[in-house]
Amino acid sequence: MIKVAVVSGKGGVGxxxxxxxxxxxxxxxxxxxxxxxxxxxxxxxxxxxxxxxxGVSDRDTLxxxxxxxxxxxxxxxxxxxxxxxxxDPKDVRSAARQLLERTDWGDIDYLIFDFPPGFEAExxxxxxxxxxxxxVTIPSMxxxxxxxxxxxxxxxxxxxxxxxxxxxxYVECPSCGYRHIIFAEDHSFEEFGIPTIAELPLSHEIAVxxxxxxxxxxxxxxxxxxxxxxxxxxxxISKLVELAFKVM
Amino acid sequence: MGYVKKIIDKLLSIQDKFYSEAxxxxxxGEGKKALLRVVGVGGDSVLLKVEGGRITYxxxxxxxxHIIKCSIDTFLSILxxxxxxxxxxxxxxxxxENSSTSTIDIVEMERWSSAFNRLRNIIYRIKKL
Numbered sequence: 066m067i068k069v070a071v072v073s074g075k076g077g078v079g080x081x082x083x084x085x086x087x088x089x090x091x092x093x094x095x096x097x098x099x100x101x102x103x104x105x106x107x108x109x110x111x112x113x114x115x116x117x118x119x120g121v122s123d124r125d126t127l128x129x130x131x132x133x134x135x136x137x138x139x140x141x142x143x144x145x146x147x148x149x150x151x152x153d154p155k156d157v158r159s160a161a162r163q164l165l166e167r168t169d170w171g172d173i174d175y176l177i178f179d180f181p182p183g184f185e186a187e188x189x190x191x192x193x194x195x196x197x198x199x200x201v202t203i204p205s206m207x208x209x210x211x212x213x214x215x216x217x218x219x220x221x222x223x224x225x226x227x228x229x230x231x232x233x234x235y236v237e238c239p240s241c242g243y244r245h246i247i248f249a250e251d252h253s254f255e256e257f258g259i260p261t262i263a264e265l266p267l268s269h270e271i272a273v274x275x276x277x278x279x280x281x282x283x284x285x286x287x288x289x290x291x292x293x294x295x296x297x298x299x300x301x302i303s304k305l306v307e308l309a310f311k312v313m
Numbered sequence: 314m315g316y317v318k319k320i321i322d323k324l325l326s327i328q329d330k331f332y333s334e335a336x337x338x339x340x341x342g343e344g345k346k347a348l349l350r351v352v353g354v355g356g357d358s359v360l361l362k363v364e365g366g367r368i369t370y371x372x373x374x375x376x377x378x379h380i381i382k383c384s385i386d387t388f389l390s391i392l393x394x395x396x397x398x399x400x401x402x403x404x405x406x407x408x409x410e411n412s413s414t415s416t417i418d419i420v421e422m423e424r425w426s427s428a429f430n431r432l433r434n435i436i437y438r439i440k441k442l
Contacts, residue, residue: 121424143423144403151405152417159416167420 067289068165068176069227070103070195073202074211076182079232079265080201081109084179086273087199090280092134097173099129101164102139103191104181105157106150111141113273118142126169138168154186161187165194183211184218193222197292199285200226200259203233204252216257220295227288228262229254236267259293260284316385317357325368350377350412351388376412379421383407399426 071084081104088100102110111117114135119142120128129136140160144150152160170176178195181187192198198219202208212229219226231252235244244266253261262284265276352358362371371377383391387406390396401407402422409425411418 118427119423121420121427125420127420127423140419143399143419143426145397145400148400148403150403153405156408156417159414160419163419 066099066170066173066176068178068194068196069289070178070180070192070198070224072180072188072192072198072200072215073182073208074213074215075208078182078201078203078208080182081113081179082273082276083199083201083230083232084177085110085113086276086280087285088135088137088175088177089133089273089277090282091175091177093277094282096175097171098135099168099170099173099176100135100137101168101176101178102137102141103161103164103178103187104185105140105160105164105187106152106185107181108139108141108144108150110137110139110179116142116146122169124169126167127164128169136170136173138164140164157186158190161190165191184214188218192218192224195224197289198224198226199288200229200254201232202229202252204231204248206252209252209254212254216254216259216295220297223294223297225292225294226257226259227285227292228260231261231264233267234264257293257295260288262288317351318359320385320388321351321359321361321370325370350380352380352382378412379418380410380412381407382410402426 069087071080071087073080085100088098092098100110100114102108114132114137115130117130117132119130119138122128127138129138130142131137140150150157165176165178178191180191198215200212200215202212216226233247235246237244247267263281350358350360360371360373360375360377362369362375383401383406387396387401391398391401391407396406398407402409402425409418409421410416411421
């Protein structure tokens with residue numbers, strides 16, 4: 066089972082849409098796929114895939130709901146619709162982990178995680194357990210500065226990064242097809258060697274159904290085979306010895 | 314005697330009164346056993362055993378796997394139907410904890426929500442009779 070985190074620096078960049086589309090696109094290609102709504106206090110996955118109640122097995126595990134071949138779990142299926150989840154942060158962390166560890170996933174190839182934006186309790190709990198990270202952002206400096214913190218978190222945990230999906234990159238004119246750039250700022254992550262695997266438009270039509278058919282799965286799978294791993298900075302033994310001599 | 318025990322005593326007497334009408338509900342829990350500690354405000358608590366769907370007092374030396382924590386207000390408003398169990402759990406008014414981890418147990422939450430829905434359906438049926 067390959068665990069893939071779909072993360073962002075800030076909210077409202079289309080992370081859930083991308084996570085759900087990725088899961089559905091993988092399932093459509095013949096992979097066995099699970100989806101964890103790791104945003105415990107702000108779950109959105111059931112809004113797209115359906116608010117189906119979860120079952121409980123005799124082995125004390127959750128039985129995930131299934132939509133179009135994707136098994137999925139969310140606190141949104143356990144909690145009341147329209148009520149805020151007002152849990153202690155330690156419970157939020159624990160619930161996020163239980164969604165992973167206490168769900169009867171069966172035999173699956175990919176488990177996709179829709180993370181909350183930034184560094185909520187769920188992110189701190191689950192990010193170190195991920196096999197790969199897919200970053201979703203929009204091409205603005207405000208978003209980039211927050212994503213840079215996420216990149217540093219991936220360095221800290223040495224998590225392999227698949228690439229960046231740049232959402233809301235442009236608006237396409239419906240009559241002439243001209244692409245209007247919305248943000249004119251430098252937004253690439255080339256300085257870290259992190260590739261941009263897709264630039265998606267801001268569109269009324271950019272919904273899950275459209276994105277499933279157009280998802281850049283080939284680039285995603287290429288990123289899985291060749292991820293970017295930023296190494297944590299460590300002081301070398303020779304430097305330590307050198308320092309020790311200086312102190313002495 | 315603490316207030317939690319007084320309330321539980323009353324509930325157990327209601328349970329006995331309706332046992333024959335709600336036999337179908339008890340059947341669902343056949344072969345299952347759970348220990349629960351119900352904790353009230355100020356730490357007043359009782360240990361209950363749910364066996365075969367029927368609730369009785371447990372011995373003091375038995376260790377509960379799950380602890381239900383809520384205020385007496387929440388407890389009563391859930392029983393009277395003023396507050397939904399799922400709403401109470403979502404809003405943190407009622408917490409079902411795993412006693413070994415001391416954190417929320419989402420599997421048990423889902424199980425209790427479903428069981429409560431079934432129980433509510435039975436109560437509605439009994440009311441109609």
